[in-house]
């Protein structure tokens with residue numbers, strides 16, 4: 001018996017809170033994208049320490065430009081790579097102001113390829129934004145998805161980038177589960193199937209798991 005994606009996505013969603021769409025604090029579509037940009041190589045917890053105040057002052061692209069790059073840096077300086085992230089966020093805000101965006105992305109950006117044309121939005125950010133905001137069937141491969149896809153034997157050692165892992169998962173996981181893959185694997189990876197000392201005794205799929213400890 002194997003831990004197939006089918007079995008995992010049948011059983012694990014019953015054990016995570018599916019009402020939590022994302023643990024990144026946000027108040028609208030624009031600042032969700034900003035929060036995802038900030039979360040690259042940083043924990044959601046760290047990002048959530050600075051975003052409530054930042055988004056109170058600068059909730060929209062225009063307000064972000066009003067705050068300016070130095071003001072923005074001041075708010076996010078505890079987050080890794082804040083200089084670069086600030087540059088990207090200001091460039092993103094500039095582009096969106098030029099397109100008259102208030103706080104929701106225009107419809108044309110509701111797909112990954114178009115989103116990735118925006119400054120500061122790479123594949124992973126675009127996947128998470130599309131998936132969380134519009135339920136798109138992209139698979140955002142973050143540290144939890146990457147680690148556990150390998151742990152369960154769903155991908156090979158040669159799948160050594162998020163892009164390769166996403167490509168493989170899209171083929172292996174039944175289509176109906178694609179919209180929830182990131183959400184379920186992130187929460188299960190964060191609270192149960194953790195990097196160090198996974199809590200196998202409370203795991204719904206322990207019976208089939210090749211990595212059970």
Ligand code: SF4
Nearest residue numbers: 193198200203206209
């Ligand atoms: S049994 Fe342990 S290693 Fe396997 S999925 Fe569950 S928590 Fe992860």
